[in-house]
Amino acid sequence: MITMNDIVREGHPALREVAEQVSFPLTNEDQKLAKDMMTFLKNSQDPELAEKYELRAGVGLAAPQLAISKRMIALLIPGEYEDDPPELEEVMFNPKIVSHSVESACLKDGEGCLSVDREVPGFVVRHSRVTVTYQDREGKSFKKRFKGYPAIVIQHEIDHLNGVMFYDYINEKSPFDLDDEVTVIG
Template sequence: MILMKDIVRDGDPVLRKRAAKVNFPLSDEDKKLAHDMMEYLEVSQDEKLCKKYGLRAGVGLAAPQVGKSEQMAAVLVPPLDPDAEDQTPSFKDVIINPVIVSESVQYGALTEGEGCLSVDKDVPGYVPRHDRITLRYTDVNGEDHKIRLKNYPAIVCQHEIDHLRGTLFYDHINKQHPFEAPHDTILIG
């Protein structure tokens, strides 16, 4: 199981590299990596298990964050309404070789800003991202997907795709005015 000690921290060169495409069929090593990254997210979102293993809760984990410079990321966005009867995640999959094929002109940003398992310090400010995206990716079974995401799930996927390009969330924050966002940005949260 991936633990906090296994997660690469800001400053490690792997986080600033452009990750390599993943070949199919997946190797046993890549299948294990996909499984282990999703397992981390599932365990980290369980309050008791998160505490037991000393994890930080996460909704996404990219391969470079565990030292593998490959275009693979696990994403597990919980239901947007925690009190809803249907507790199906808003989005859950391991996205491999993801490509954003279209994006909205309108931006969205989380009111509380973004965090990252690889960044130990709090970096305040809005991280403007496209509010809606169309994402194309391959799953662990080699099946291709093309899906539309909006709001929080879109933001999470863009954050993880940034990891595959060597970009960290705070690179998007306006350094002079961290809580200034592009006109008409939807604030989420």
């Protein structure tokens, strides 16, 4: 089971490296990693399990955050209401943004990261909509569009595969300055 002790923190070199492509068919090790990453997200969002195992809640996790150089991300975005099914529940292999909107968006409260143990104030401006290609566990290829919050989460996780941290986008001099056309979500 993945715990917070398995997640590397900022400053670890794995977080600044470009991850390797995942080849198919998946190895048993890659299948287990995908399952474990999703289990971590589910456990982290369950108040009782999160407290029991001292997990910080997360909606996404990338293999480089476990010091594993693989282009693999797990996403678990809860539904709007408590009993709703997840808005997005997927492990993506070799995800790639193939197109994006001109419009930009950011989260009202900024972004956080399981690999960053401090508050980093400021807006992280990203694309409002993205089209992503990826493969699932069976190697089947998909091309899907995401907008709003899911688009932001996916961009955050894909950044991890490219050695980019969310705070790289924050304007150091004016962390809360935004252009008028940026949509603030949340």
